[in-house]
Amino acid sequence: xxxxxxxxxxxxxxxxxxxxxxxxxxxxxxxxxxxxxxxxxxxxxxxxxxxxxxxxxxxxxxxxxxxxxxxxxxxxxxxxxxxxxxxxxxxxxxxxxxxxxxxxxxxxxxxxxxxxxxxxxxxxxxxxxxxxxxxxxxxxxxxxxxxxxxxxxxxxxxxxxxxxxxxxxxxxxxxxxxxxxxxxxxxxxxxxxxxxxxxxxxxxxxxxxxxxxxxxxxxxxxxxxxxxxxxxxxxxxxxxxxxxxxxxxxxxxxxxxxxxxxxxxxxxxxxxxxxxxxxxxxxxxxxxxxxxxxxxxxxxxx
Amino acid sequence: xxxxxxxxxxxxxxxxxxxxxxxxxxxxxxxxxxxxxxxxxxxxxxxxxxxxxxxxxxxxxxxxxxxxxxxxxxxxxxxxx
Numbered sequence: 317x318x319x320x321x322x323x324x325x326x327x328x329x330x331x332x333x334x335x336x337x338x339x340x341x342x343x344x345x346x347x348x349x350x351x352x353x354x355x356x357x358x359x360x361x362x363x364x365x366x367x368x369x370x371x372x373x374x375x376x377x378x379x380x381x382x383x384x385x386x387x388x389x390x391x392x393x394x395x396x397x398x399x400x401x402x403x404x405x406x407x408x409x410x411x412x413x414x415x416x417x418x419x420x421x422x423x424x425x426x427x428x429x430x431x432x433x434x435x436x437x438x439x440x441x442x443x444x445x446x447x448x449x450x451x452x453x454x455x456x457x458x459x460x461x462x463x464x465x466x467x468x469x470x471x472x473x474x475x476x477x478x479x480x481x482x483x484x485x486x487x488x489x490x491x492x493x494x495x496x497x498x499x500x501x502x503x504x505x506x507x508x509x510x511x512x513x514x515x516x517x518x519x520x521x522x523x524x525x526x527x528x529x530x531x532x533x534x535x536x537x538x539x540x541x542x543x544x545x546x547x548x549x550x551x552x553x554x555x556x557x558x559x560x561x562x563x564x565x566x567x568x569x570x571x572x573x574x575x576x577x578x579x580x581x582x583x584x585x586x587x588x589x590x591x592x593x594x595x596x597x598x599x600x601x602x603x604x605x606x607x608x609x610x611x612x613x614x615x616x617x618x
Numbered sequence: 619x620x621x622x623x624x625x626x627x628x629x630x631x632x633x634x635x636x637x638x639x640x641x642x643x644x645x646x647x648x649x650x651x652x653x654x655x656x657x658x659x660x661x662x663x664x665x666x667x668x669x670x671x672x673x674x675x676x677x678x679x680x681x682x683x684x685x686x687x688x689x690x691x692x693x694x695x696x697x698x699x
Contacts, residue, residue: 354627361626364693368657368684466626467696535686538658539644547643547659548682551695558626 320601323594330590334583340404341576348498348569354464355495355562362555369548372541380545383481384553385511392432393424394454394485396476396508397446398492398561399439400568401461406575408493408501408568409441415503416442416491434485438472438561464565466558473557477550480509492560493567499574501567508556511549619651621667623676623692630676630697631667638690639666640683649685656685665692 373380397416399409416435420428427433435453437443438460446453457472479485488509493501537544621638623631639648641663649656660681667674678694 357628358626360629361624361693364624364684364691365682368682368693372657470695534655536654536656536658538642538656543643544657544659544682551682551693554695555626 318593318597320594320597323590323597327587327590327594330583330586334580334587337576337579337583341573341580344569344573344576348566348573351464351562351566351569355559355566358466358555358559358562362559365548365552365555369545369552371535372537372544372548376541376545380542380549382511382546382549384477384509384549387510388483388486390424390487391427392434392485392487393427394434394436394476394479394488395419396436396438396488396490396557396560397442398490398564399437399442400564401440401459403441404575405568405572406578408571408575409439411501411503412491412493413442413445415505419489419491419505436472436476438469439564460561461565461568464561469558469561470554473554476557477509477553485509490557490560492564493571494563495566495570498570501571504560504563506560508553511553619649619688619690621690621692623665623678623694623697625694625697630694631674633669635667635669635690637666637668638692639664639668640692641665641678642683649683649690651688653685653688655687656683658683660692660694665694 395416397412399412403409420433424433431452433451435442435446435451436455436457437446437453438457440458443453443458455472455475460468460472476488480488487507489505490508491503491505494504496502619635619638621631621633621635622629637648637650639646640658641661643659643661646663647658660678660683662680663678665676665678667676677698678692679696679698681692681694683693684691
């Protein structure tokens with residue numbers, strides 16, 4: 317049996333660990349609220365943008381030249397992996413990394429063998445993982461989460477879009493955690509570029525339900541309908557990218573909150589057991605001492 | 619006339635105005651009361667907001683403007699100030 321002193325030491329250390337996990341849970345909860353605020357703040361912009369995009373493209377004849385929709389043979393692949401900068405968030409990071417590995421081993425195994433799959437990592441965890449594995453990672457977009465805003469994310473989105481338009485990559489996939497609720501994150505693997513045709517009409521259908529009368533308005537378009545649509549597509553793409561990062565950020569804090577909650581509970585259990593052991597050991601020591609004294613007295617009397 | 623300037627991060631401006639000058643992609647133009655419905659892309663430049671004697675400049679980094687029924691909505695990618 318462990319000595320009293322050892323058990324006491326363990327109780328102290330588990331206690332301080334519990335304090336840390338409790339504090340981390342609280343911090344994660346506060347940050348989660350902030351990241352959810354960010355998602356809500358983005359909403360009016362997205363609604364308006366999609367509304368205008370639907371409105372303009374609904375009355376548009378013919379196709380718009382769209383460099384972001386160019387289908388090419390998938391030879392060079394870019395995978396955008398959104399993880400977090402910090403760990404201690406349960407399976408949050410390993411889930412997305414697992415999904416990316418899955419993608420590598422199945423869909424893009426041929427491209428991987430030729431070394432044509434590159435990574436752009438938002439968040440340090442994914443970057444560290446693929447650097448260690450020796451796969452090529454491009455761009456340096458780490459530390460965005462300290463003060464997350466559209467301005468911070470925009471350069472990353474623009475970088476990806478430019479690389480696609482310049483034919484450095486034929487396909488861009490984006491992998492991130494979607495926030496469902498505090499305890500649940502859903503890993504999403506989405507084709508980001510080229511834009512699939514269904515992406516645009518979806519916004520259209522949503523808009524028809526909301527404001528059907530809007531279509532009767534005769535707008536003046538400046539410079540022209542086509543130019544506006546061509547201008548709107550990259551804007552909408554950037555927003556999609558930002559949405560992914562925001563979702564991932566909210567998920568991260570949710571996952572950390574749950575993980576830390578569990579850790580606090582575990583520490584509590586452990587403390588209970590340790591206290592029991594401590595008391596038992598102490599009692600055993602006392603009993604032993606009494607026996608010795610009684611034994612000694614008996615010997616003297618004898 | 620009601621004006622809203624929105625970026626992905628926040629609502630920069632919301633309120634009643636008398637005139638707005640926006641940096642259209644084909645040159646700046648001014649929107650007064652009862653302007654015809656218009657959708658225009660915006661270049662990087664100044665949005666001049668005039669309301670009851672005061673004037674305010676908001677520098678935007680490109681965007682989009684929609685005018686409909688005396689409601690002006692400016693969607694800006696970013697506000698530079």
